[in-house]
Amino acid sequence: MEELPIQPRGLFWQIDFVTSEHEARLIQIFQNELEWPERSGRLSLHYGYTFDYKTFGVDPSVPFKDFPDWLVPLIPTREGRPPEQVCLQHYPPGAGIPPHVDTHSAYDQLYALSLGAPVMMQFARSSDTDVDEDGEKKEVVEVDLTPRSMMQMSGDSRLHWTHGIKKRKTDTLPDGTVRRRDDRWSITYRWVREPAVCDCGDSKLCDTTQRQLGIEREYRWKKEGEGTTVGLLQKAV
Numbered sequence: 001m002e003e004l005p006i007q008p009r010g011l012f013w014q015i016d017f018v019t020s021e022h023e024a025r026l027i028q029i030f031q032n033e034l035e036w037p038e039r040s041g042r043l044s045l046h047y048g049y050t051f052d053y054k055t056f057g058v059d060p061s062v063p064f065k066d067f068p069d070w071l072v073p074l075i076p077t078r079e080g081r082p083p084e085q086v087c088l089q090h091y092p093p094g095a096g097i098p099p100h101v102d103t104h105s106a107y108d109q110l111y112a113l114s115l116g117a118p119v120m121m122q123f124a125r126s127s128d129t130d131v132d133e134d135g136e137k138k139e140v141v142e143v144d145l146t147p148r149s150m151m152q153m154s155g156d157s158r159l160h161w162t163h164g165i166k167k168r169k170t171d172t173l174p175d176g177t178v179r180r181r182d183d184r185w186s187i188t189y190r191w192v193r194e195p196a197v198c199d200c201g202d203s204k205l206c207d208t209t210q211r212q213l214g215i216e217r218e219y220r221w222k223k224e225g226e227g228t229t230v231g232l233l234q235k236a237v
């Protein structure tokens with residue numbers, strides 16, 4: 001994988017992690033062979049261990065959910081062990097994910113594979129000099145999540161920038177082209193951090209730092225029923 005020469009630092013990229021034929025077969029499986037929750041918006045299916053919201057680690061009372069056959073060849077091998085948790089998500093056109101960092105204390109490495117239609121992801125950090133489109137003092141960088149690409153978020157991109165996908169039906173590319181959204185699937189891979197303590201010291205985005213400073217966190221920032229990733233992700237404050 002190669003690091004993208006952009007801010008945020010720490011984004012590693014591999015194009016064509018799967019072939020178009022392989023991608024088409026996977027999308028067939030996602031559309032015809034999996035049981036998705038019945039609601040609108042972004043939908044998630046989880047594999048591997050279940051997260052325990054009390055300990056912020058793996059819940060030992062819930063058995064490991066085996067990786068299905070289609071998932072096994074899609075597991076990144078660079079970490080030397082398989083991820084503890086894998087999440088398949090479907091984004092119909094118009095769906096998004098609010099800006100967040102994946103909880104620092106719970107997870108160490110984080111990878112995401114994109115399949116189907118491309119989408120723009122916004123990476124953001126607070127800034128004294130920049131304002132975003134909502135007038136907030138934020139520096140925002142858009143990264144095009146092109147299909148079949150594997151992205152690793154490490155370093156700054158993992159710890160000190162939030163990431164999210166806007167709920168909208170089109171994305172505007174850097175050259176001004178307006179691109180319609182279409183169905184997208186992503187597979188997110190998470191490696192548990194042991195012990196569950198992060199030492200990055202970011203008081204805005206790090207749950208360990210906030211706990212040490214006595215700052216109350218907003219774990220349950222997602223609406224009830226909006227998916228089972230509640231607690232995995234931390235809202236940007």
Ligand SMILES: O=C(O)CCC(=O)C(=O)O
Nearest residue numbers: 089097102112163186188
């Ligand atoms: O859909 C993606 O590529 C990323 C999703 C994400 O940020 C997450 O599940 O934490």
Ligand SMILES: [Fe+2]
Nearest residue numbers: 100101102163
């Ligand atoms: Fe995330």
